[in-house]
Amino acid sequence: MSEIKPKIRIGMTESSIRRKRILMAVVVIACAGGAYAAYNYNQKASVVEVPVAKVRRGEFRIVVRTRGEIRSVNSTTILAPQVPELRIVTLAESGKMIRKGEVVVEFDAAQQEQNLLERNTSVRTIDSQTVQTQASHRIVTELDGMNKMTAEYNLERSKLEASKAEVVSEIEGAKSRIDVGISHGELGQVGQTINTHKATQRADMERMEQNKDKAVRDVNRAKGYLSNMVLRAPSDGIVNLLPNFRTQGNWGSSPPPFKEGDRAWTGAAIAEIPDLSELRIDLKLEEVDRGKMELGQKVKVRVDAIPDREFDAKLDWISPIASVQWRGGGMTEKSFPARATIIGNDKRLRPGMSASAEILIESNANQLLIPTRASFSSQGKPSVYVQNGQNFTVRLIEVGKRNDNEIVVLNGLKEGEAVTLENPAEAARKQKKL
Structure with a gap:
């Protein structure tokens, strides 16, 4: 007669077995909840914030940016006469309206x-x-x-x-x-x-x-x-005092204008009375940009003192010879002087104002454009990371011309698609370090 094993161990009651089963079930449920919470935490932690930009269609422009100074096209320069030992005792105020015949400069007689x-x-x-x-x-x-x-x-x-x-x-x-x-x-x-x-x-x-x-x-x-001890205004206008190049200013700054008490030399340009009806901007072009320039190119001018308006101008003169300026310490700076005549006028414009200029080299309308930062290299070819929901897909593209900020896309993208401005993998690594 075979032994029959009891279903209940000796010393254990039915109620104790039930409690043990319930405890085990609770432990299993708690472990499952912790695993789910850890999974969700890791999923949230793995979300990477990557800056993106939309592929847009618009005008592609190649421009050269430089700085310059507003000048009058036609102005009368007040020059120091051919007199020895000139010392200025009276000088008209810069920016002041002056009438014909009024004193601009008076020297010690x-x-x-x-x-x-x-x-x-x-x-x-x-x-x-x-x-x-x-x-x-x-x-x-x-x-x-x-x-x-x-x-x-x-x-x-x-x-x-x-x-x-x-x-x-x-x-x-x-x-x-x-x-x-x-x-x-x-x-x-x-x-x-x-x-x-x-x-x-x-x-x-x-x-x-x-x-x-x-x-x-x-x-x-x-x-x-x-x-010749008294120089008078030949016409009505606004006095603009010019720099005294024999006065030492702060290192790296422009020489200060003439003032009362300064000594002048024969032929020194002390002041000018500009004709405000026609103004220009004097520019300095870098050597690498000189070959891109042609007379007649359009120029956009923004005057620092008039931020609410952009002025149109036309490039009408480029020096064929470079100008070399000494910067001290044996350093030199080479540039090509140029001029652009401002189209239109504004009563707020004054000679001597600083301005920035954009010289339009090339313009093409209706081009598919992406930021320069959105272009990467994959397998030695231009590519982008296209956003698809929470994911990013590498896509090869064909590019055309580019400028400092944008690239023309010839093939591989559509208008409105979102591309990243940073490699998502590198962004993830940066975020983990944080």
Whole structure:
């Protein structure tokens, strides 16, 4: 007879077995809940935030960006005159309206007034010396005349004595003839002396005339200097004071404009009175951009002081020669000066304002565009990460031209699709580190 194993172990009741089964069921349910919670937590933690952009259709533009300064096309520059040791004592206020004939710059005239006084004194001194010289010449001329008359008288008397040779002794006759020769010699010597005196007098008068001419020129020059001590406005306009390049400013900053008390040099551009009806922007082009430029290209100008308006301009001049500027420490900066005339006007525009410019090199309408940041390389070819719900798919694309911000897509994308601006895998790694 085979043994029959009991279904209930010895010492265990039916109720204790039921409690054990219930406890095990609770443990299993709790473990399942924890696993589900951990799964959901990991799923939430794995959500990666990646910046995306929409594929758009629009105008593709290639532009060159640079900085410049507003200038007047037609302006009158006030230049320092050709006068030594100029010092500014009065200067019109920059940005102030000025009328024709009003004082723009006045220089210290004290030195020139002193110079004019000295030159006039020199002229008067030379006139006095000329009068004295002429008086001396008259005295010498009169003495020379008397000496000539005396010599002629002596000659005639000697001739008279010689004529008595027939009635006097032979010795007396010979003596008289000798006296006649001596008188002839004295008369000739007096004539030579007179000629010498005349030549000396002519030289003296020529020297006095030269001194007088020089003194008069000095007077006229001093008067001219004095007349240039005040520079007036040739027309109505607004005064714009120009930089004083001989004044040391802060390193890396532009020289300060002229001010009262500054010294100027001949030909220094102190101020300008611009014609505000026609303005331009002076630009500096980088060497790498010079080859892209053509006259007539459109320019968009934004003036720093007028942020609410964009001005149109046209590129009308590019320097064929580069301009080199020294930056100190042996460093140089090479650029090509250029100009663009602003189309239209605004009463707020003033010469000297700083501005930024965009020179339009190329423009193509109705192009499929993505940001430059959205393009990546996959298998050595251009690609993008296209968003599909919470997932991202790598897709190869065909690209065309590009600028600093956008790329033209020729094939592989549709308008409105979302592409990432960052590699999702790299974004995930960055997020895990955080």
